[in-house]
Amino acid sequence: EAGVTQFPSHSVIEKGQTVTLRCDPISGHDNLYWYRRVMGKEIKFLLHFVKESKQDESGMPNNRFLAERTGGTYSTLKVQPAELEDSGVYFCASSSLYEQFFGPGTRLTVL
Amino acid sequence: AQTVTQSQPEMSVQEAETVTLSCTYDTSENNYYLFWYKQPPSRQMILVIRQEAYKQQNATENRFSVNFQKAAKSFSLKISDSQLGDTAMYFCAFFIGGTSYGKLTFGQGTILTVHP
Numbered sequence: 001e002a003g004v005t006q007f008p009s010h011s012v013i014e015k016g017q018t019v020t021l022r023c024d025p026i027s028g029h030d031n032l033y034w035y036r037r038v039m040g041k042e043i044k045f046l047l048h049f050v051k052e053s054k055q056d057e058s059g060m061p062n063n064r065f066l067a068e069r070t071g072g073t074y075s076t077l078k079v080q081p082a083e084l085e086d087s088g089v090y091f092c093a094s095s096s097l098y099e100q101f102f103g104p105g106t107r108l109t110v111l
Numbered sequence: 112a113q114t115v116t117q118s119q120p121e122m123s124v125q126e127a128e129t130v131t132l133s134c135t136y137d138t139s140e141n142n143y144y145l146f147w148y149k150q151p152p153s154r155q156m157i158l159v160i161r162q163e164a165y166k167q168q169n170a171t172e173n174r175f176s177v178n179f180q181k182a183a184k185s186f187s188l189k190i191s192d193s194q195l196g197d198t199a200m201y202f203c204a205f206f207i208g209g210t211s212y213g214k215l216t217f218g219q220g221t222i223l224t225v226h227p
Contacts, residue, residue, distance in 0.1 A: 003155070004155075031212050033214065033215075035215075035217075041219070042115075042202075042217045042218060042219045042220065043202065043215075043217040043220075044217075045214035045215065045216070048213060048214055055213070056213060056214060059214070091156070093215075095212055097212060098144055098161075098206060098208070098212050099158055099161065100158075100215060101158075102148075102155055102156040102157070103155065104154070104155045105155075
């Protein structure tokens with residue numbers, strides 16, 4: 001069974017540009033989560049999808065971040081326009097029950 | 112609000128020895144789960160062990176065991192017979208149970224290095 005995959009693994013962009021991160025969850029997992037770890041700090045929750053619906057988006061930092069989950073399958077997280085403080089590692093996780101399975105993360109660097 | 116605190120930024124241990132990583136948490140909820148996740152260098156984060164708060168018995172998974180002290184809100188991880196492959200960042204995490212499988216709240220992480 002394939003695990004959670006994320007694309008790209010690394011992204012380096014200029015301040016003001018747009019970046020879109022993609023997450024493919026484990027097949028059959030209704031729950032999909034986005035988390036972010038800024039350098040040296042703890043992993044912080046961004047949002048939670050149940051199928052295609054946003055269950056909890058309380059962790060989204062501001063309206064420059066837009067998450068979607070098309071048809072309850074893969075999800076994208078768009079940052080537009082990117083700021084320096086958006087740099088960090090973005091993790092996606094999926095679950096059917098309480099155990100969350102994590103992807104390898106996307107390392108985003110905003111210059 | 113729930114918080115998780117890992118007070119040891121870094122730990123080291125000799126191969127074959129035992130090490131304990133500390134974690135404390137704060138919540139007013141009664142139904143919750145606690146987890147230890149491991150992230151080896153340049154690899155994905157994986158679940159090491161979980162503990163349901165309603166269970167009094169401490170969870171064990173092979174060389175990994177926890178000391179769950181509910182009243183003290185403490186959840187430490189003991190690694191016995193440490194192996195080089197145990198070198199990783201370890202995260203303690205917390206999850207409120209219920210009908211909606213919601214977010215994990217993480218601690219700051221502990222970098223564990225196992226020396227040969």
